[in-house]
Amino acid sequence: MNAGMREVRASWCLYDFANSAFATTILAVLFNEYFARSLAGGMAGTVILGNRIPGPTLYTFLLSFTLFLVALLAPTIGLRSDRSHRPILWLAGLAGAGIAATALLGLIKPGDLPLAFVIFPVAVLGFALSSVVYNALLPRISSPGAMGRLSGWGWGLGYLGGGLVLAIDLLLLKGVTLPNGKILQITVTQAFPLTAVWWAFFSLPLLLTAHKIPLRPVEGKSIRVRELLAGAWRSPQLRRFLLANLLYGDGIQTVVAMASIFAATILKWPPERLVLYFLVIQGAALFGSPLLGAWADRYSDRRILQFCLLVWIAIVVSTWRLGWTGQPGAEYWILGILGGFVLGPTQNLGRSLLGRATPPPVAGSVFSLFAISNRFAAIFGPLTYGLVVWLTGDLRLAVLSMVFFFMAGLWGLTGLKEARLEEELQILVKENRP
Numbered sequence: 001m002n003a004g005m006r007e008v009r010a011s012w013c014l015y016d017f018a019n020s021a022f023a024t025t026i027l028a029v030l031f032n033e034y035f036a037r038s039l040a041g042g043m044a045g046t047v048i049l050g051n052r053i054p055g056p057t058l059y060t061f062l063l064s065f066t067l068f069l070v071a072l073l074a075p076t077i078g079l080r081s082d083r084s085h086r087p088i089l090w091l092a093g094l095a096g097a098g099i100a101a102t103a104l105l106g107l108i109k110p111g112d113l114p115l116a117f118v119i120f121p122v123a124v125l126g127f128a129l130s131s132v133v134y135n136a137l138l139p140r141i142s143s144p145g146a147m148g149r150l151s152g153w154g155w156g157l158g159y160l161g162g163g164l165v166l167a168i169d170l171l172l173l174k175g176v177t178l179p180n181g182k183i184l185q186i187t188v189t190q191a192f193p194l195t196a197v198w199w200a201f202f203s204l205p206l207l208l209t210a211h212k213i214p215l216r217p218v219e220g221k222s223i224r225v226r227e228l229l230a231g232a233w234r235s236p237q238l239r240r241f242l243l244a245n246l247l248y249g250d251g252i253q254t255v256v257a258m259a260s261i262f263a264a265t266i267l268k269w270p271p272e273r274l275v276l277y278f279l280v281i282q283g284a285a286l287f288g289s290p291l292l293g294a295w296a297d298r299y300s301d302r303r304i305l306q307f308c309l310l311v312w313i314a315i316v317v318s319t320w321r322l323g324w325t326g327q328p329g330a331e332y333w334i335l336g337i338l339g340g341f342v343l344g345p346t347q348n349l350g351r352s353l354l355g356r357a358t359p360p361p362v363a364g365s366v367f368s369l370f371a372i373s374n375r376f377a378a379i380f381g382p383l384t385y386g387l388v389v390w391l392t393g394d395l396r397l398a399v400l401s402m403v404f405f406f407m408a409g410l411w412g413l414t415g416l417k418e419a420r421l422e423e424e425l426q427i428l429v430k431e432n433r434p
Contacts, residue, residue, distance in 0.1 A: 008213055011206040016154040017158060018199050024282065056261050060382035065121070068379050073129060078132050081136060102127075139359075149290070158344070159343075172184065243412055246376050254384070258398070266328070283340070296349050354366065381402065
């Protein structure tokens with residue numbers, strides 16, 4: 001591997017380091033809890049169209065709606081990036097929109113719920129759609145044999161970046177004494193523009209080295225969205241993989257998105273403790289991602305992924321029974337560390353499994369399908385969680401409902417034939433040649 005490609009791969013991994021600040025501060029720790037508690041009235045809720053909706057439910061509904069839009073737009077974004085001379089421009093534009101909207105989240109104060117309904121979806125759209133283009137770069141910059149390791153390092157750096165941002169958030173929320181004796185302290189809403197600055201700054205290396213990536217447009221006819229979906233439907237193993245990814249992804253994304261709301265409501269944790277909790281989770285993920293990614297290169301992505309899903313099932317059931325030892329806080333810490341260790345691998349091994357089987361000419365198109373699967377995953381899980389909270393008022397039952405998604409995803413992976421999946425993707429390339 002020449003020096004230019006080493007630089008490209010390093011900058012590709014660094015983009016995970018950059019945008020993971022959004023995933024942690026906005027989606028996992030601070031904004032979600034701030035929205036549910038301060039903007040939407042907590043468990044007491046907010047009256048909308050004559051119905052009182054609990055804050056956690058309202059957040060899950062807004063998140064689900066936004067990710068439904070992502071699922072609709074992802075195929076077009078993936079296809080257009082495939083046909084572009086420089087798909088990195090798509091990444092830059094989409095990430096730029098997300099970064100700007102993230103900075104504007106800092107303007108939202110209690111009582112500004114309508115403003116949140118506008119700005120938050122734009123931020124999520126920018127974050128999620130730029131990830132479609134980003135993921136599609138993986139087969140272009142890595143060989144199949146190294147893809148699991150490179151993907152794992154990307155996720156690992158992502159958790160390092162997200163963790164460092166949380167560490168900065170924690171220090172500034174508590175207050176830092178400056179040499180002149182003054183105290184530098186921020187509010188929760190001031191952490192959102194800080195996230196935008198981090199995302200923008202650490203995205204620059206990928207943008208500046210992108211010219212070294214072989215990003216020539218694919219020769220042949222353009223694959224239309226309808227043709228792409230039809231091709232996936234005719235491919236049993238691809239269909240099975242995407243459905244399994246959707247199902248277990250539902251569980252993962254919902255548990256992570258609602259963990260801080262659960263802790264703030266059930267355990268009465270303040271924002272500072274929530275940040276520290278997720279900081280520890282990031283540390284566990286930093287070790288878990290490259291370690292299990294390397295094991296996946298040796299034993300197979302599917303086997304390690306199945307192991308991770310079994311761990312998730314144990315975590316969800318234990319959270320439902322939280323407090324059985326008489327120490328619910330300590331239990332939640334242990335479950336968080338365990339979840340952090342398998343969080344990155346559960347997400348990145350699906351990406352590397354698909355990447356190994358995907359020919360570069362259709363990488364953007366196939367990864368747009370992967371993105372659709374991921375975004376629909378983030379629709380049904382939060383919707384289920386929110387409906388259970390609305391109907392029962394019980395956050396524990398809402399967490400337990402995620403067991404279905406993990407078990408169904410595990411069943412889907414059990415019957416997956418990886419060699420046949422690769423053959424189906426090769427057929428997809430042939431079908432779309434002139």
